[in-house]
Amino acid sequence: MSALVLILRREMRLALRQIGDSAIIVLFFVLAAVLFPFGVGPEPNMLARMAPGVVWVTALLAAMLSFERLFTPDFEDGSLEQLALGPAPLEMVALAKAAAHWLTTGLPLMIAAPLIAVLYRLPDSGYGALMTTMALGTPTISLIGTVGAALTLGSRRGGVLLSLLVIPLIVPVLIFGTAAIDAAIGGFPVRQHLMLMGGFLLGALVLTPLATAAALRQALE
């Protein structure tokens, strides 16, 4: 069996044994989104107008909370050393980690997103774009978050620092994610936005494993 499959299987096995970790992230996503109407009032038109932004921003914040657990346990118990000494290059380990993160966090967030959209009365024409942008955007976020997690590994400030590093880098995903949904609701073409998001995903897929592997090497050094 190839090393990538073995590592992915290990990650999934560990994640499924600790499924509560993923569930709590999704729960945070829903709770944070539910807070907004209490702050701004329940006026339906305003909520519908806010829907794309709220779904995307809260999904990003929820994802931020999940990144710290990505490498820290493996770093502290020595598993990361063993992964680094395995037959697969660290770039592949980084890719497997990001894939496992998406499967256990990005995908559940994506599945929960329409639920929040319903609460906010997102117009029907927006759902297709919502799911497509989530499908393109959440893997990009998993990949960028993996870099942030590797860079802050073993630092004194952990999670908060990680958010400080990652948030500026994912602004483009947020901009085009919400813009595509807005365009779909307004009846404008969304193709251009989706292609850009696809471009971000491809770019992240190529570049982030290199950066993550470089950061992990520094952490193990």
Added chain:
Amino acid sequence: MIQQYANPARFNRLAATLMPWFAWPAGILIVVGLYFALFNSPPDYQQGDTVRIMYVHVPAAWMALFVYTSMALSSAVGLIWKHPLAHLSAQAAAPIGACFTFVCLLTGSLWGKPMWGTWWVWDARLTSVLILFFLYLGFMALQNAFDDPARGERSAAILAIIGFINVPIIKFSVDWWNTLHQPASVVKMSGPAIHSSMLIPLFMMGIGFTLYFCALLLLRMKTLMLARRARGMSMAQLHQQTAE
């Protein structure tokens, strides 16, 4: 061992020689530039005297980008050739760059009040600069987040390079976002064509700021080297004590 890559003592002598060549022209250019900017250039036909904020705001914006570029370059040199002074230079440049970025945001905000009647507008340029400011803060926070300083400088170096690749993408996204959400009636900062009587003091300020940055960078690098030497000495002492 480290000498084969760089010699701190030689750098120190070079820095001492170069320092006056940066510091004096910087001081003169900034003073003369400010005189032209404040007293000897025409007020804008539309904005009046507020346009004079530009002479600090625009060079500060240039510096914000210039310093980040220099940080990314020295970080790359540090990672690829393991040149210890390169990391030191990135580390020394970061707070200076963050200060220029902050000055740019502050003057932008002061400029915005009379122009737009509000302290902050989500203008594409200001928003991009704000994100750049966060990139600076992230770099400095990451640098100081580790017990092992060597780990901090290498991780921060990787971040600087990632940030550098991202800056154009962020700029593009924010510009795009801005045209989508803002009506065209908002006055752009680059609005009026700039007359040469304004351009000359602007360039003087720009060059003055650059030289000021170089002088400050040398000074900070020297301070950091001294701090490192002090750390090395106390560590050697500790090691001697445990050996005894």
Added chain:
Amino acid sequence: MRFFGENLSCVRGERLVFSGLEFAIDPGTALVLTGSNGSGKTSLLRVMASLTHPTAGHLAWQDGPVADDPERHHNRLHYVGHLDALKPVLSVRENLETWAQLHGGTDKKIALALKKLRLEGFENIPGRYLSAGQRRRLSLARLAASDAPLWLLDEPTIALDAASVDAVRTLIAEHRTAGGMAVIATNVDLGITETTTLNLLDFAPAEEDVWEGVT
């Protein structure tokens, strides 16, 4: 095949730990690293594993430098450090499987490894219920669960009872008989015979102050 290092030096936390270090290991031999705390035993093992890069010098096998093909080097070694690499939520067998399968270990070898380290009967116990000694043994079981010519062991007998120390000694002896090599960092006498000893203190560098000229 011979594994050797030439003119190695290593900086940890801005301090030069050792310099000018040379070593060579041949099939069937064992190298014991000694030296007081902080002398760089763990650093040297991590350099040998290529987890840490030496500041100067190079590592090589007879058929080529480590730096040319790090993955090939990884496939030739087992590293058992201070950390166990065990997951509390996985069972004893699953924990061992994770690492053994990455290095091509079969189910049969995994079962045999558990037997050799006296972990029979514990296969389905989750990692979180293991004692310090059992965790250590499970970590050492990686050595027997898949083949690699070079073993790098950092204080392998810490937290082990006498019977388990015997088991480890037998394991190393078998490995050497089969033509394997072992590098063992330890300050206690493990009772392993015919070893070469390398004292890290012999390579302690003279204190040098690279920032001296800065005033």
